[in-house]
Amino acid sequence: MAGFVHELGSRELQLTPDPLSNDQNLQRHKIVTVRQHSPNPNVPQRNLSGDDKPAGRVLAASVTTVATVGDTMDTTTRDFRSDTSMTVNLGMPTPPVPTLVPRRKTHQIKVGDVLVGGDAPVSVQSMTTTKTHDIGATLQQIAALTAAGCDIVRVACPTDKDAEALPIIAEQSQIPVIADIHFQPKYVFQAIEAGCGAVRVNPGNIRKFDDQIESICKAATEHGTSIRIGVNAGSLDKRLLDKYGAPTAEAMVESALWEASLFEQYGFRDFKISVKHHDPVVMIRAYEQLAAKCDYPLHLGVTEAGPAFQGTIKSAVAFGHLLAEGIGDTIRVSLSADPVEEVKVGIKILESLNLRPRGLEIVSCPSCGRCQVDVLSLANDVTDALEGIDAPLRVAVMGCVVNGLGEGREADLGVAAGNGKGKIFRHGEVIRTVPENEIVTTLVDEANRMAETINETGKPEVAVS
16 A cells, blocks of 8 residues: 655655554554644754754654454554553444344343343343253253353253252352243242242143232242243143144234233233244244234244254244344244254354354355365364354355455455465465465464454553554
């Protein structure tokens, strides 16, 4: 980039770009200010030739560079008469990340210390697969879910032993615990007394539920416990099945609104609603109809979604559609798999829609006949090697030296591999070329370096000279 030139008589002052402007890790904008002023006549001034002759007018120049690194913003002002600088933290906010549509405005509730609805972020839930009364195993699984990024965890409570374990589990869990009640209303009260963040009730199969709503509302209000009305296609009230002939979207919505009215008549509104179905199309229609008829926060879920691959596809399709319409306040991906995988999928769905800050992202080409490297193995090796890095980096693994650099240009870091070597690049600019067997280690080193830079500049700072 050409420098800015200001002529003063026969002399030129060359203001060159900051040498870091070619660093593709930074996005930089330069503001050059050139001004002339009358100096103090009593103070000798150094003119452009370097001697100490009084000058009638002195050129003063400053260069201000605004740079963004990740979510941080640095502004550096350099005055050519001074080499000293200081750093001032301005706390400048970053602009919001664009989303497809504004979130639907809903009534806000609390699940423990997690806000749900209103302007709260969409939360990710999962459910333990252990026997709840096995306290050690249950807490161990909750810890694994917490480490994976889970916001809220649900535990089953089908027996007296499970209900008796709730106080310990609720106290020792680092995230709010929801007790899942299907059969006995007495467990609802035990869960509230145990300190659970919320209680999920299934209106379709809980016995003698409707006539105890008033007592449940009173207990929940006293303890600050919220409720989830969980309508499920597999346990819909027989009366509604007879009316509609099948667990249709309309049947589930009618069930949910009826149960909501039972709470409303006692002035209780601290609940969210789910209307889950195994068919994403029916599920989507149910939530759309429900969203049009109430302002309660909605918990999204495709029930009985299937094994990991199928369940991920179904959940991504259904959640993506609804969240793109602004519908959904909390989600649970239901997989016949390790619950940790549910959390990972849920987080990635939210990240893909800019509903959660993005973490480490691996992008890779699908491979083709041009590839001279095993892209699948290389991408998996890079993914495994970078697993411990917690930074918003996009890393590209491209198996083509023809298109790889261009296709991976938007990545923070990447490799275009072929001919037994790999071109390591940042934002499309090659920084190193290494043998194929050094690609993974080189990417890890560069990613760690970049992650440290991002972490160190987590708060916006402005350097002023």
